[in-house]
Amino acid sequence: MANFSKSNVPQFSVDIYQNEYLPEGGREVNAIVTVTSTGGGTTGGLPLPTRPQPSAGGTPISLRSAGEVPGTAPAGPAAAVVIMVDCSGSMDYPATKMRNARDATAAAIDTLRDGVAFAVVAGTHVAREIYPAGGALAIADSSTRNQAKQALRKLTASGGTAIGTWLTLADRLLATADVSIRHGILLTDGRNEHEKPEELKAALDACAGRFTCDARGVGTDWEVKELTGIASALLGSVDIVADPSGLAADFRQMMETAMGKEVADVSLRLWTPQGAEIGYVKQVAPTVEDLTSRRTEAGPRAGEYPTGSWGDESRDYHISVQVPAAGVGQEMLAARVSLVFPQPDGTSHVLGQGLVRAVWTDDMAASTRINPQVAHYTGQAELAQVIQQGLDARKQGDRDSATAKLGRAVQLASASGNEDTAKLLAKVVDVVDAATGTVRLKARVADADEMTLETRSTKTVRVKK
Incomplete structure (x- = not known):
């Protein structure tokens, strides 16, 4: 099990930006929540919180490595990655597309750090393990990376496209690894024509929350809404690589980002007082992603919204709260925002916390100012x-x-x-x-x-x- 020094243990901070002033009778409170994770490095392992010390002012909360917390999972690879490569017949038009896909997958494999569990899946109208096969994952080192790149020669283009089967196999493979960071990389050049939309949706519903997935469309014959829907459901990124020759650089960058993830399953927990309700919750940076419908209940008047895996990065969230109307001079806590991390015993540790306030005033300049x-x-x-x-x-x-x-x-x-x-x-x-x-x-x-x-x-x- 990896041991962490203080220099590579992630720290989280939560900062709230808002204009808390409302006119008499005003009900809508808006706030931007900036969450920042720093100091995690890319050396692997799952950091867990120390004694939780919530901080409304955005002071970083330190974490400890899994090896230092009693009752955590046994030792194993820090992360697991499955690369899903479209091998349908259209990948042979032009023939260089399949070669570029193999080269890109090789570049991603070279970027894997030692100790990471991984596999390569060939996707057509069915999903097939190319490496290591046998329903297992390989552990990255110089030998397995070379073996995997040799196995890429088996990737040839034929058949149709049923992306749900690719995701289902990736989920099954990732589930064999006793790790916390589970990640998929998916490449396709066409539409999901060989399974029904409800079959893909069922696969996404089954995989949601179990692993994150970055999706890439190569060329221009794929469906944007289809691929963005996959990335959205699995809390990953999506992009186009119009020229197949750009795949290798893109895959290398994707894998480097995945290798930088240190903490998984972090949620934004919002508690509201009696009479207040959450209007919506959206991630607004680095991309817009509406999380409102993904709420899961977390106790009286509290709900949690998934944020996925974190490395060294910062994200912004827009929260809208409807509060009971009040008169001039009154004030209330509109929402308590907490960043939480699940524990094996079912409890959660607070990684950081901030407060959203509402203050009613007759000062028009204050109440009409937009943050x-x-x-x-x-x-x-x-x-x-x-x-x-x-x-x-x-x-x-x-x-x-x-x-x-x-x-x-x-x-x-x-x-x-x-x-x-x-x-x-x-x-x-x-x-x-x-x-x-x-x-x-x-x-x-x-x-x-x-x-x-x-x-x-x-x-x-x-x-x-």
Whole structure:
């Protein structure tokens, strides 16, 4: 079992940004919650909390390694990864696509650190273990990495596409490892045509919460909403690799990120007082992800929202709370925000904590002031939404609606400094005036440009300090 020094033990902090002042009778309280994990390194092992010391002010809470906490799981690899490679017939058109997929998988395997459990799955209308086979996982070292790369020669293109079977096999393989970080990497070049949508949904429902999964679409013949749905359900990232030659670099980066994860199954727990209700909970940075429907009850007036695995990183969440109306001079705790980590005995440790307040005032300047963080991320969420709506309208031939929505997207991207999204929008529309959102739809748009905009529409920029 890995032992941790203080230098590579993750620490979490929770910071709350809000305007707590409401006008008399006001009910909606908005806050941005910034969660930051630092100091975890990439040396493996599952950190667990020490004596929990909640901190409303965002002071970091130290964790200890699993080896230092009585009653934790026995020693084993720190993480397990299954790489799922599309081997359907379309991967042979052009023939270089399959070769690029093999090279990318080899690059990912080379990035595995020693001690990580791993496997490679070939996905068609069925799922097949390519390495190590036999229903088990291999433990990464120089020998097994070389064996796995040799086994990649068995990857050939034929058959159909049934992604649910790939995920189900990955889940079964990952379940054999006594680890806490379980991760999948999925590559496809086509639509999920050889199983029913409800079969894929059933597989996703069964895998949700058991492992995270990054999804990549190569080329332009796959369905964006299908792949983003997979990544969303499994709390992973999604992206397009329009040119197959870029797969190796992308897979290497994905695996490096996966190897940096140190803590899994962290949840955002929200407690509200009598009469207050959660309106919504959204991750708003680095991407927009609505977590509202993923709430699980966690005791009286408390619910938990999954955040997945963490390495050295920072994320922002937008929380909206409906509180009972009150008069001038009254104040209340609108919500207590806790970052929690499950223990084997069913209890949870608090990694960090912050408070959301409501104060009623007759000072119009105070009650009408919009917190900069809240305003920024409200705009970023709208940006993601209008891009999706604009592209859908364009596909349906509704040019007026597409122009209006994508024009609004250009305006929001410009105002917020989201330069990456602005550049992607400029490949779909001709920008006449970014400040007012005046645009013209381009007569011809490359499939890769449209799909890239749709796939990356939820990526946000942080608030400028």
